[in-house]
Amino acid sequence: MITPTLVHFLIVGALLFTLGFICVLTRRNAVGILMGVELILNAANVNFVAFNHYVAGGLAGQMFGVFVIVLAAAEAAVGLAIVVSIYQTFRSIDVTDVDLMRE
């Protein structure tokens, strides 16, 4: 049985971040992008907790994890509100349709 080390956790965090970032880049659905952002935030949470456990000790990492979850909730609320607003404006939540900031 392999004892999980810091590297394993970091690989998991990196995979999560990569998956989330790819989700953000490729999804055309706005809600999908928000979900990708959740993945990126949770990748950060994994790193916080892992570093706390193997490097720093104490509870500071877990505290940051809790804060990030709260922040993610708030972000999701604001993000969904923006998506609703986008939908009301463009009658679609496809981000490729939202290109008013073009030259």
Added chain:
Amino acid sequence: MPTPVTSANWLWLIPAFPALGALLNAALGLRLQRKFGKNIVHSIAVGAMVASTTVAWLAFARMFGLEAEERFLRDLLWPMAHVGSLELNFAFALDPLSMVMVLVITNVATLIHIYSTGYMHDEPAYWRFFMWLNLFVFAMLLLVMGDNFAVMFFGWEGVGLCSYGLISFWYTDLEKAKAGMKAFVVNRFGDFGFVIGLFLLFWTLAGHWSATSKFSSDTRVSGRIPGSATLLPAQEHGIKIGPTIDFRELKDQLNPEHNKAGTPEDVGIAQHLTHETIWGVPVIFLICLFLFVGATGKSAQIPLYVWLPDAMAGPTPVSALIHAATMVTAGVYMVARLNFLFALSPMAMGVVATVGCLTAIFAATIGFFQYDIKKVLAYSTVSQLGFMFIGVGTGAYWAGVFHLFTHAFFKACLFLGSGSVIMGCHHEQDMRKMGGLWKKMPRTAWTYLLACMAIAGMPWMSGFYSKDEILGKAYASGHLALPGLGATPWLGPTIWAVGLVAAFGTAYYMFRSFYMTFTGEYRGGTDHHDAPASAHHDAHGHHAHEPHESPAQMTLVLIALAAAAFGALFLGIPEAWTGHEPLFAKWLEPSLPAAAHIPFSETPKSVELGLMALSVLIGLCGWGLAHVLYFNNKSTVPARLLAQFPRVHKVIFNKYYVDEFYDAIIIRPALVLKEICFWIDRNIIDGLVNLVGLIVRIFANIDGAIDKYLVDGLVNFTGFAVMESGRRIRRLQTGHIQNYLYGALGGALVFVVLNYVVLK
């Protein structure tokens, strides 16, 4: 002791009245004349003159009440400038000499104004005539009343201007306009000399001062301009020393009484002036010579006399006032006023007397053969002015001024008489076309005869006393010198002899003119003259061909002047007769401090009386000759003489070709110089200017090209580059947020790669 000054702050009224009259007529004359007629115009002018004359007589009364040494009235109006040691005041002053001049000017001018109301009656530009006439009197009063050289010079130039304006009064006639211009230009030469003399005097007075406040003469003036900040020992013995242009201060500085060595008031300036030299020439001689050049211009002496005969183009009253009685005597007045200066240089005195003497004889001979009555009088004036210069040149200052005084009356009378004749003969001036006017114009004839006797020096008329005094003093002057010859004791008697010949000539040509005009048969009138030379057309209401006597305002003036020419004799009865000094000499004494120090040789009373008898005899001879040749114009001798000596007559009749000579040596070269200057101006100066312009234009074009293509190109290129790059770069802005994120990812990858490539 400096001259005590009596303040009289009303002296300015004397010149102010004519100035006001001139101003009124200049501003309103034309309108007044059109609206109210000519009476109002001459009322203004004559009124101004009467007022001025009244004040002048009041000034005389005031002065008469003072002690002889205190007769100096001064009226300081305002200071004009105060620069360094130069104090320039606008001030009037009257001393016995200028008092005489002021009385002559105001009185004679008033009479001539009155006369002019008759003579100029038909003149359309009546107001202009009286404006100029009043302005002239103002300028002349400025000249004689000036307390310093500056005010005198204002007047000096002013009378020149008025003379110009009045000579060319009928300016539509080109000849007359030219005569005015000639007078003006010839006078410029003289005025230039005057100014140079004045500057030289001021410059020399600002010399070197030693600690003892004596004028130090050990430093040479040559080539060095003494600083204006020289020490000025103020009020030494009450006399201000140093550079000055005040006549009074100059007189005190140079007064021979103050300059005798060893006296407490010896200020040393006279010694300084006589010892200083410029390039070997005594500076005092140069000063006097230049000032005298000014006098020769104004007073029509050789070599600058040529303008005066031409000045007869002006109206006859002008000839009487300006070119006989007053303005032309300004030079004599100036020399007399500066007697203390001229007396310092026997050489300058010699030059003055010699020039006067030569002019007297020269002009007299020209007068022999003139036919124009005014030309005869003009040359006679030149000749008489020569006599005056003999007087002031030899040091007989009072005699020179006395001749000026008597001449003012009898020559004004002669000129006005000739004016009366000219008017009576309907503007005919040629004496050959007159004759027999005795019966037709008795008053004019009588006064003319009296004035002729005065000028010819008949012993019962004033001219005798003045002319004889001059000739007597010339005979007794052995103190004159000439440049290059040194002391010339023979010069005085020579001048006397030549003057005697000139006096003979004077008597001859004056009586010749009298006989030609008034005796015999009337030779004009057969052919009708429609306003000949003069521009004012024959606008007399009557066209009678017979000569007629002039109106009362003219003949009364003639009578007044003839009476004055007679009465003046009482002022100058010679010492040899009465045993005491003539009144006129006594009166002038305070103004002529140098006169008492002129070393005239003693002549016994018998010799003096003999000289007088001789000059009377000479005068009578001249009269007699004229009587024989011209009485009743019956004698054929003159015509035969002319036929026998045509060449002599021609040379003298053409005034020795002096005008032609001047034309050849001065006017022609001046015109050639003008052509040369014009050519240089046209070709070289203009060429240079154009070249500079061309160069500037070439540079401007180059500069413009640089500006247009290089600078503007750079600026435009910058703008173009920014726009072009902007156009390209803005394609990046897609508005798709995911594209930007690709960019961010790409950037992050680049840094990661860089991290591995560069930092490893």
